[in-house]
Amino acid sequence: MQKKMIYFDNAATSKPKPAEVLQAMQHYFENIGTSPGRSGYNLAITAGRIIMESRERIAELLGVPDPLEIVLTKNVTESLNIATWGLLEPGDAVITTAMEHNSVIRPLREREARGEISLSVVPCSPWGELDLTAMERAITPQTKAIFVQHASNVTGGIMPLEEIGAIAQRHDCLLVVDGAQSAGALPLNLANSAVDIFAFTGHKSLLGPQGTGGFYVKKDVAKQMKRFLCGGTGSRSEFETHPEFLPDKFEAGTPNTIGFAGLNAALKFLKNEGVTNIRAKEEELTAFFLTGLKSIGGIKIYGPADAKKVLPAVSFTIEGISPAEAAETLEEEFGIMTRVGLQCAPLAHRTIGTFPTGTIRFSFGYFNTQEEVQTGLLALKKITNSNR
C-alpha cells in the first residue's frame, strides 16, 4: 500500500503548484511555442506579451510602478550574481550578515578571493537576529552596498528590512535584498523603500515553475551597474555591443517563455488569493507547528520560534538523533519529505550553532493543511519517544 506523502520542503521549492500553472504551460506548448521579442509575426508577438506580462505582474506584486525595472532571469542566484558582478567595483567594500545563503555569500566570496572587494560579515545572535548596531558600525567610506536576505531559508527568520534600509540610506549605501524566501510569502511595497535591488525566484512562494526568476532594480542603480550576461536581445540588433537600457541590459538569449507562461498563471493565482491571506494561512500553520513542537521533549528549535517573526520554515534538532537519521525515519515511516543538513547555508548554521550537521527543516506552503502539520507533530513525538 502506498503511503500518503506529505511535502514539507517548500522552502526548497513549492509543491504542488496551482493547476493553472501547468495549464498555462500546456497552452503555450500547444498553441504558441515561439520565441519572444525576436520576430514580427503574430505568434512571436504573443510570446513577447507573455514576457511583458511577467514583468507587469511581478512589478505589481512587488509594489513597483515601472515593469521595465523588472529583469527576468533563470533563478534568484543568477539575479544575485548580476548584482554582485555588476554593482561592485574593485576597491568596494560590502556588508552582509551571518545568516546568508550561499547564493549571497559565494559570489561575494569569489570577488573577495580575486582581491576585488572586501567583505564584512555582521554577526547575528544564536537565534539568527541581526545586530543592527554592529551593522552600522561595520560601515566604512568604502562600503558600496549591503547585501542581506529578507528571510532565512534555515530558521525562517525575517530580517528588519526597514531598519537596515534606514542604515543604508544614512550612510549612502546601496541595499541589495535576497528575496528568495519572501517574494510571494510577504506583502511587499518596494517603490518607496530603501531597497535598490530585490532578487527573487519563481519556483518558491511565487508558486511558479523552476527556471524562472528575476530582480527589481531601480533605474538609477541600473545605470551604475556593469553588464553581466551579454548576447542577443532582439533589440538594437544592429549593434555588436549589448544595449544599456532596462531590462535588456541584464537579459540575453532566448528566455524560458514556457516557464514564464507558467509563472504568469501562478502570479494571477497569488493575486486572486491575496498575499495577505496567504501570509495569514502560513503564519497560522507555523504557529500551530511551533506550539506543538515546543510541547515535545528533546527537541531544540532554532531561530525566533515565533510565527509572527518567521516565514513558514522551522529548523530544529532532536536530542540523540542526527538530522539525517531523522529524515530517513520521517520519510520511510511517515511519508514526510523534509530537508535536513546545511540547506546551502553554512554561515547561518555556524551562527545558530548547528554546523556542520545542520538541522531538520520543516517548511510549509500554501497548500499544506493543519492535518498534515498535525501528522508531522505526531511523527516527531513518536521519533523522540522511541529514542528514549
Next chain:
Amino acid sequence: MQKKMIYFDNAATSKPKPAEVLQAMQHYFENIGTSPGRSGYNLAITAGRIIMESRERIAELLGVPDPLEIVLTKNVTESLNIATWGLLEPGDAVITTAMEHNSVIRPLREREARGEISLSVVPCSPWGELDLTAMERAITPQTKAIFVQHASNVTGGIMPLEEIGAIAQRHDCLLVVDGAQSAGALPLNLANSAVDIFAFTGHKSLLGPQGTGGFYVKKDVAKQMKRFLCGGTGSRSEFETHPEFLPDKFEAGTPNTIGFAGLNAALKFLKNEGVTNIRAKEEELTAFFLTGLKSIGGIKIYGPADAKKVLPAVSFTIEGISPAEAAETLEEEFGIMTRVGLQCAPLAHRTIGTFPTGTIRFSFGYFNTQEEVQTGLLALKKITNSNR
C-alpha cells in the same frame, strides 16, 4: 476561416516539439515537482536523476564519454558567457569570424570595451565562407582562443570545424564553438576533436523547451577557467566558496528541472529518429527549397545556397520589396511565419552585404513537410510576380 499556418522560424526556436516533451513536463509537474540534488528523500533524488539523465543523453549525442563534462545552463548565451568570462584573462587575444551571432560577439565586445582582451574578427566572403588563411595569419602569441559558430543562423552555412580545429591545435589555441544551430541537426563526435568548449541550446534542433541549454567542456580546460555564476550547488554545502569540480563549478541555484525533463524526452526522440536521418530529411527540404527558389526571378539568395553546405536556414531578399514588407505579406496572405531583418547577427549581415535591412529567412525543422515548402515557394512566386 482560419488559415493553416506554416512555421518557418525553426532557427529561432523549433516548433512544434515532439508531444513526448510536454508529456514529460506534465509528468514532472504532477508526480515529481521537487528540487534536484538538494534533499535526501526519494522524490528529490528522482529530480536529481532527471538532471543527470540530461547530462548523459547530451554527452551521448555530442559523442563525449564523461557526462560530468556537460554543464547545464538556461541557454546557449549563458554558456558562451561562461566561456568568455571564464576562459579569457586580461591581455589575452581572441579570434572570431565575421559571421558570428551577437551571442558570441557581444560578450567578447564587452570584454574588449573594458580593455581586458583584444579581438580580431577574421573576414568571410560575401557568401559567408571563412578565409582559413586569414584566420591562421591572425593568430599571435597572445591568442588564447578561437570563438566560432558551427553554423550560421543567417545563411545556414556550416563552418569548416575540422580545419579550424587543426589551426587551433597547430598554434596551441583553445577552440570554443557556438553550436546553437548545429546541436541535434548534425551528427557530432566531439570526444576526439579539437573542440574544447561546445555551447548548445535545448530549444532549437534539440527539440526541447526554452530555458534549457549547456555546454561541453574538456576537464583540463575547465580547470583553467574562472567561475562565473556562484551560489548554492547542493554540493560541499559546508563551504562558503563555490566548488571547483565539474559540473558544479559552472552551475548555481535551482536548475530548470521541469525544462530538463522535457529536454530528456526530446533527446530520447532524437535518438530514436537518429540525427543522421534528421539531417537527411532537413537537407532534402532545403535542397527542394533552394531549387525552387533559384527558379524564381528577382530573388537573391545569400550564403552557400547548397543544401549539403548549410543547415536548413536560407536567407534571401526580393527585389523591390523590403524584408519587413515581405514578412507581412507572407503571414497575412499565406500564413507563413518567418524571421526577417538582422536575426541578432549584424556582423554576418555586413559580411553578406545585407546590413542594415537584413534578409528574409526561411528556416525549416524536422516536422516541416515538402508540401509546406512548396506552399512557401508558391507564395514567394506570387509575391515577386505581383511586384513586377
